[in-house]
Amino acid sequence: MGDGKRDGQTWAATPATAERARSVLAAAWSCSVTTEGIREExxxxxxxxxxxxxxLHVxxxxxxxxxxxxxPxxxxxxxxxxxxxxxxPLRDRIRARLWxxxxxxxxxxxGLAFQATRVVLHRPAGAEVIDLAEFAAARPDPLAAAEARLLTHLADAHPDAVERLSRLVxxxxxxxxxxxxxxxxxxxGLTLRIERRRAHGDVRLAFHRPADDVAQLTERMHVLLSQASAGHCPRALQRQRTDGDG
Structure with a gap:
């Protein structure tokens, strides 16, 4: 779903590519470095x-x-x-690679300072080269640092909520x-992984407006759950194709 207008403000169903790349960079705990025939993790x-x-603090x-x-x-x-x-835990856990x-x-x-001359985000749908100025100006998603904790809590402590959300699919x-x-x-928004016996697909449930912190995320999730309980599918629903779709 493309950009739209909600409450007089620009609203997007998905993050821009530069923002997505900066979020990967902000949340990553490890990286591989290759130079002069040397590769270190x-x-x-x-x-x-x-x-x-x-x-790099080496x-x-x-x-x-x-x-x-x-x-030289x-x-x-x-x-x-x-x-x-x-x-x-999923069948294919790599959501993207940032080069x-x-x-x-x-x-x-x-230590070592790294200055990028080319930035590429590889996702299941393909690779995209990111403009260096856009990459430098972009900011990580405000939920990037908390995402792992939020998702594992949702999956482990609230499987009933995941089941209810699947009704929006x-x-x-x-x-x-x-x-x-x-x-x-x-x-x-929130993305669900639909796993089948030999394939998988991803479906995105977009929020009615962006969430800038965990408190706002909680409210956005409650809206989705209310929609699921009401038994109707929001227009913000998106199907994201992956290499594993079948």
């Missing part, structure tokens, strides 16, 4: 600046640091990969379903 060793630059004996110091111009090319993994290509520089006081999309689980949530 870093866990809990990076931070992100307000404009989306990545700072030990003094890191091969990445040695490669940066020994590079002191700025070796590098690729950073971040995986967006669904927090709820950043650019340059590493040694920081005063230790068009019957045809539920044909052959063996399980429905929450896949993702952002300020614009």
């Amino acid at each position: 870093l866990v809990g060793a990076h931070t992100v600046t307000e404009d989306g630059r990545v700072i 030990p003094d004996d890191s091969a990445l640091l040695a490669a940066a110091i020994c590079a 111009r002191g700025e070796p090319s590098a690729v950073l990969e971040f995986a967006d993994v669904a927090p709820v 950043l290509a650019g340059w590493l520089t040694v920081q005063e006081g230790g 068009e019957p045809g999309s539920l044909h052959g379903a063996v399980r429905v689980q929450p896949l993702a949530v952002d300020r614009h």
Whole structure:
């Protein structure tokens, strides 16, 4: 569903690609770094600046640091990969991969600064190159840091609510379903994963207006649940095709 107008304000059913990429970056706890023939997996060793630059906090004996110091111009090319993994156990948990290509520089006081020259978000529907200025200006979804906790709580503590929400899904999309689980949530809506015996599909339930914090998210979820109890399907319902659709 495209952009629309609600209460005099611009309203979107899905986040912009740059916002989605910044959300993946903000929520990721680990990343893979490849440079000068070296590949390292870093866990809990990076931070992100307000404009989306990545700072790698590596030990003094890191091969990445040695490669940066020994590079001819002191700025070796590098690729950073971040995986967006669904927090709820599912058949295919990788929701997206974020690839950043650019340059590493040694920081005063230790660590490496990464400056991206190309940003690509890979999703099941395909890959999209993101404009660098849009990437720098975008902000992560306000629920990105809390998403894992929110989804696991919904799946583990409120399976009855998930079942009620599935009533908002068009019957045809539920044909052959063996399980429905929450896949993702952002300020614009909730995505459900419909698992079948050999395939899966995703259905998005858009909120009537964006949620900027957990309190607003709670209200938006109550609206969806009320719609489910009333037995009607909101026009905000979207079908998201995936590689596993069947």
